[in-house]
Amino acid sequence: MPDFEFSHLEKAPVVELAAGIRMRPLWEHPNGTKAMVVEFDAGACFADVDVHSEGPELVYVLDGVFCDGTARHPAGTFIYGPKDSSHIPQSDVGCTVFIVYP
Secondary structure, X not given: OOOOOOXXXXXXXXXXXXXXXXXXXXXXXXXOOEEEEEEEOXXXXXXXXXXXXXXXXXXXXXXXXXXXXXXXXXXXXXXXXXXXXXXXXXXXXOEEEXXXXX
């Protein structure tokens, strides 16, 4: 399977994005497309508005409840944020999300 690339969450480095918010990069293509898992502790919130000026964002909530600043999204929710959309990522109870930036 020479065209496939693999990564494992357990082996991904942990990058602290903000207090209580950790990113684990899983894959990045030379064109800038990225896949990652982001973990939010209960009560964690981005300090600033997250603007997607480079392109859309695809989010799948793996566990817990993700909040975009206006609505709560429980595990099993898929979220598509188009180019130039914005939100304030946070979680009142904690969550884990899988994100792709195409």
